[in-house]
Amino acid sequence: MSDALLELSDIRVTFRSRRSHIPVRAVDGVSLKVGRGEIVGLVGESGSGKSTLARVVVGLCETVDGEANFDGAPLTVRDRPPELRRRIQMVFQDPYSSLDPRMTVRQQLAEVLRVHRVVPRELVGSTCEDLLTQVHLPGQLLPARPRQMSGGQRQRVAIARALAPRPELLVADEPVSALDVSVQAGIVRLFAELRRKLGLSILFIAHDLAVVRHLCDRVAVMYMGRLLEEGATVDVFENARHPYTQTLLQAIPTLQPADFSVPGTAGTEPPRLSRLPSGCRFRDRCKYAQQLCEESEPALAELSDAGAGHRSACHFSATLPLARPPVEPARS
Amino acid sequence: MTTVSAEYVVEKAQQRRKLPPALIAGGAVLGVIVGLAIFAPLVTSYNPTTQDLTNILAGPSAAHWLGTDQLGRDVWSRLVYGARTDLFVAFIAVLSPFVIGTLAGVFAGYFGSALDATVMRLADVVVAFPFYVLVMLLVFLLGPGTGSIIIAITVVSWVSYARIVRGATLVAKNQEYVLATKAEGFSTSRIVLRHIVPNVVSQAIVFATSDIVLDILAIVTLGYLGLGIPPPTPDWGEMMASGQQFLTTHWELSTIPGIAVVLTGLGLSLLGDGLAELLSVER
Known part of the structure; x- marks a missing residue:
C-alpha cells in the first residue's frame, strides 16, 4: 500500500522450553513498518523480544507466524533466497564475537563480496578498502585480525561487512551496547551518516533511550513481546502516552535528584514470559492499573490528540497525566 | 570525521x-629423532635384520656403537630403523582417527538431532571398553600387522576427537x-568448512600431539x-x-629402546604444549 520498505504485520514467534514444553511467545503480534531511508528505533527491556524480532527480519528465526513484506514482496523466513538475504543485513551487538577470530578484515569482507558477487573479481581488493573508508577506518587495517583491534574498530568492521553486499535495510541489534561510552557516539554518528549518504533504512534496536532519541525518526516501545507505543521520536519522547514508556523515560538518570518522581514502577522485575498477567501485560507493574486492565488487553490504537501515527496500547492513554522527560534533549 | 588511529594495530599485526x-x-x-629415522641408511652401517651369530650379545664397540643383540644384529641400526617403523605407524594411526573424529564431531555438533545422537551413542559404546582391551581384541581378530594396528587404533581413538570437536562446534x-554467516546466506558447506572447522580444529590438533604419544606406547606395547x-x-x-x-647380563638391550620411547614422548608432549599456546586465539 505504501512506500514502506519493510512491513511486518502480526508477527508471532513461539518458543517451546525444552524441559517443560510450555510454549513461550517471545514476539506476540507485532506490526511495524520501516520506510525507505528511515531509522526506526526499537526499545525495551531485556527479554522483551527485540532481538527475536531482529532475527525474524534477517531470517535467523525459523518458526514465525504472521506476515512480512519487503519492498512489496513477501519476506520468506524459511529458505530465503540469497538475493533477498543480500538486501537485508545485520550488525550484531557484540563486536567481540561477531567477527571470525581466525580471519583477517580483508578475508571477511572479500568473502561477502565474492559470495554475493557484488563486484567483479578483480575489484574485490579495492572494494574492501572502499568499505573501510566508508566506516572511517584506515586501509592499513585490512591485514589485521579481530584480536588486534579495539571494540570500536571491530564494530566498524562489522558494519563494513554488513554494508559490503549493498543492502537496503540494516538491522542493528544493540550495536553500541557493548562499547565504551566514548566510542558509542562515533558509531551512532556513523549510522546517521550512512543513512544520509546511502539512503539506508535502519531498524535500530537499543535500550539506551538517549541514543534512540538522537538517531531515530520513529520509535517503537516493546514489552514482553508486544508493542506498547509507537510514534515519531519527538512525539514519543515529549508526549509519552503509555505508562510503560513514561517509566522508561523517567528511568533516564538525571542530574537533579529532586525530580525523582516515578510514575510507573521502574525497578520492579518484569514478569516471566510464560506467566504473563491477564489483560494488559504491563498491569502488575503499572500504578494506573484498574479493573478494566485485568479484563481486556488494550490494542495498539492511534491517538486522536497526538502526532500523526502516534499509537499507544493503553486503555487510559487519553486521560493519562503527561510525564515529561526529566532532561532537556540534546539536539544535534 | 573520526578516523581511528591505527598505527598501533598495524604495528601489532606486522x-x-x-x-x-x-x-x-x-x-x-x-x-633429531625424525631426522635419524628419515636418514636411517646414512647414519647406520648395518642392515637391521642381518644376523651375525658369531658376534652375539657384544657390548658397545667402535664397530657396533650400542653392541649387538642375541642374534648378532646391530642395536643402533635396529633402534634407528625401529624409529622409522614406529613413528610412521604412529603418524598414520593418529592421522586417520583425527580426520574421522573431527569430521564426525563437526557434523554431529553442527547438525545435531538424530545424527548427533547416533554418533555420540556410538562413541559411548567404544569408550565402554578399556583402550588396550579393545585394541588388542581388534588386532587379534584382524591378525598382527601394521594395517591391523592402524585400524584398531582408529576404531578406538576417533571417539576422543569427535567429542572434543563436537563440544567446540x-x-x-x-x-x-x-x-552472521547464516544471515548472510552463505551455504552450509561454506559455513562449516570455512568458519566452523578452522575455529574448532586447533583443539583437535593439540590433542593429537598427546594422542600420538599414547599411540606410540600402544604400538610398542603391542x-x-x-x-x-x-x-x-x-x-x-x-x-x-x-x-x-x-x-x-645385558640390561642395555631393553633399556635403550625404552629411553627412545621416553624421549619421543617427551618431545611430542613439549610440542603439544607449544602448539596449544601458539594456536590459542586471544580475544
Missing part, C-alpha cells in the same frame, strides 16, 4: 608472534560470527606382547621384549 619455548624444545628433540555454532609389527622388522616394543630375557 609483529611476528614469538614461538613458545616449549615448541622449540619439543621440535628440536623430535626433529556446539560453542562455535552459536557465536555471532556464525550467525610389539612387546607379540601382537605388533611382525619380526624381523625392527620395532622398539619387540626390542624391549626380546631384550628382557637378558636383563640380568
Whole structure:
C-alpha cells in the first residue's frame, strides 16, 4: 500500500522450553513498518523480544507466524533466497564475537563480496578498502585480525561487512551496547551518516533511550513481546502516552535528584514470559492499573490528540497525566 | 570525521608472534629423532635384520656403537630403523582417527538431532571398553600387522576427537560470527568448512600431539606382547621384549629402546604444549 520498505504485520514467534514444553511467545503480534531511508528505533527491556524480532527480519528465526513484506514482496523466513538475504543485513551487538577470530578484515569482507558477487573479481581488493573508508577506518587495517583491534574498530568492521553486499535495510541489534561510552557516539554518528549518504533504512534496536532519541525518526516501545507505543521520536519522547514508556523515560538518570518522581514502577522485575498477567501485560507493574486492565488487553490504537501515527496500547492513554522527560534533549 | 588511529594495530599485526619455548624444545628433540629415522641408511652401517651369530650379545664397540643383540644384529641400526617403523605407524594411526573424529564431531555438533545422537551413542559404546582391551581384541581378530594396528587404533581413538570437536562446534555454532554467516546466506558447506572447522580444529590438533604419544606406547606395547609389527622388522616394543630375557647380563638391550620411547614422548608432549599456546586465539 505504501512506500514502506519493510512491513511486518502480526508477527508471532513461539518458543517451546525444552524441559517443560510450555510454549513461550517471545514476539506476540507485532506490526511495524520501516520506510525507505528511515531509522526506526526499537526499545525495551531485556527479554522483551527485540532481538527475536531482529532475527525474524534477517531470517535467523525459523518458526514465525504472521506476515512480512519487503519492498512489496513477501519476506520468506524459511529458505530465503540469497538475493533477498543480500538486501537485508545485520550488525550484531557484540563486536567481540561477531567477527571470525581466525580471519583477517580483508578475508571477511572479500568473502561477502565474492559470495554475493557484488563486484567483479578483480575489484574485490579495492572494494574492501572502499568499505573501510566508508566506516572511517584506515586501509592499513585490512591485514589485521579481530584480536588486534579495539571494540570500536571491530564494530566498524562489522558494519563494513554488513554494508559490503549493498543492502537496503540494516538491522542493528544493540550495536553500541557493548562499547565504551566514548566510542558509542562515533558509531551512532556513523549510522546517521550512512543513512544520509546511502539512503539506508535502519531498524535500530537499543535500550539506551538517549541514543534512540538522537538517531531515530520513529520509535517503537516493546514489552514482553508486544508493542506498547509507537510514534515519531519527538512525539514519543515529549508526549509519552503509555505508562510503560513514561517509566522508561523517567528511568533516564538525571542530574537533579529532586525530580525523582516515578510514575510507573521502574525497578520492579518484569514478569516471566510464560506467566504473563491477564489483560494488559504491563498491569502488575503499572500504578494506573484498574479493573478494566485485568479484563481486556488494550490494542495498539492511534491517538486522536497526538502526532500523526502516534499509537499507544493503553486503555487510559487519553486521560493519562503527561510525564515529561526529566532532561532537556540534546539536539544535534 | 573520526578516523581511528591505527598505527598501533598495524604495528601489532606486522609483529611476528614469538614461538613458545616449549615448541622449540619439543621440535628440536623430535626433529633429531625424525631426522635419524628419515636418514636411517646414512647414519647406520648395518642392515637391521642381518644376523651375525658369531658376534652375539657384544657390548658397545667402535664397530657396533650400542653392541649387538642375541642374534648378532646391530642395536643402533635396529633402534634407528625401529624409529622409522614406529613413528610412521604412529603418524598414520593418529592421522586417520583425527580426520574421522573431527569430521564426525563437526557434523554431529553442527547438525545435531538424530545424527548427533547416533554418533555420540556410538562413541559411548567404544569408550565402554578399556583402550588396550579393545585394541588388542581388534588386532587379534584382524591378525598382527601394521594395517591391523592402524585400524584398531582408529576404531578406538576417533571417539576422543569427535567429542572434543563436537563440544567446540556446539560453542562455535552459536557465536555471532556464525550467525552472521547464516544471515548472510552463505551455504552450509561454506559455513562449516570455512568458519566452523578452522575455529574448532586447533583443539583437535593439540590433542593429537598427546594422542600420538599414547599411540606410540600402544604400538610398542603391542610389539612387546607379540601382537605388533611382525619380526624381523625392527620395532622398539619387540626390542624391549626380546631384550628382557637378558636383563640380568645385558640390561642395555631393553633399556635403550625404552629411553627412545621416553624421549619421543617427551618431545611430542613439549610440542603439544607449544602448539596449544601458539594456536590459542586471544580475544
